[in-house]
Amino acid sequence: xxxxxxxxxxxxxxxxxxxxxxxxxxxxxxxxxxxxxxxxxxxxxxxxxxxxxxxxxxxxxxxxxxxxxxxxxxxxxxxxxxxxxxxxxxxxxxxxxxxxxxxxxxxxxxxxxxx
Amino acid sequence: xxxxxxxxxxxxxxxxxxxxxxxxxxxxxxxxxxxxxxxxxxxxxxxxxxxxxxxxxxxxxxxxxxxxxxxxxxxxxxxxxxxxxxxxxxxxxxxxxxxxxxxxxxxx
Numbered sequence: 631x632x633x634x635x636x637x638x639x640x641x642x643x644x645x646x647x648x649x650x651x652x653x654x655x656x657x658x659x660x661x662x663x664x665x666x667x668x669x670x671x672x673x674x675x676x677x678x679x680x681x682x683x684x685x686x687x688x689x690x691x692x693x694x695x696x697x698x699x700x701x702x703x704x705x706x707x708x709x710x711x712x713x714x715x716x717x718x719x720x721x722x723x724x725x726x727x728x729x730x731x732x733x734x735x736x737x738x739x740x741x742x743x744x745x
Numbered sequence: 746x747x748x749x750x751x752x753x754x755x756x757x758x759x760x761x762x763x764x765x766x767x768x769x770x771x772x773x774x775x776x777x778x779x780x781x782x783x784x785x786x787x788x789x790x791x792x793x794x795x796x797x798x799x800x801x802x803x804x805x806x807x808x809x810x811x812x813x814x815x816x817x818x819x820x821x822x823x824x825x826x827x828x829x830x831x832x833x834x835x836x837x838x839x840x841x842x843x844x845x846x847x848x849x850x851x852x853x
Contacts, residue, residue, distance in 0.1 A: 736787025
């Protein structure tokens, strides 16, 4: 138990569906992250929020839309996804953003399958 | 974009054997972290190394940071089935860059 929870753990959706992934951290951290983990590829950083402001957006397609309503919650809204978007989506948090030696605490991930 | 190469990509060994996995960067690390990811879970931090030539030990795990801070190794002594997982290295600079990982299976 890392103090970061994600729901749902598994999600199957069609290309025309709209769904949302939820992440919650109970650690009092100020930075939260979304990563995509695909087979045979490195973890890809998608978005970073620091103190509820988006500070990084790594050229992610607009069909992925993040939302950070407060420092404890992070959402990833999904719409009109493609089969190649199937992957494990990991949420992480850290005490601060943009500092060295920062430890990231990861949730267990949401396994997403797009049909 | 920084490239982190990890080798080997896959490793399957018997319980009790020793092993070493490697992480090499195309540029100097800001600082380097090793994570372990068990099946069905997210990565968990094992260690952070900062200084070139640094060696850290965590029970049966020994982490070494290269003098030039462009490479690192993780050595496991007397591997156990509980060591099974994906081992990831990461550069913790302005952005976190992760390597592709080494998938380790320890057979009882």
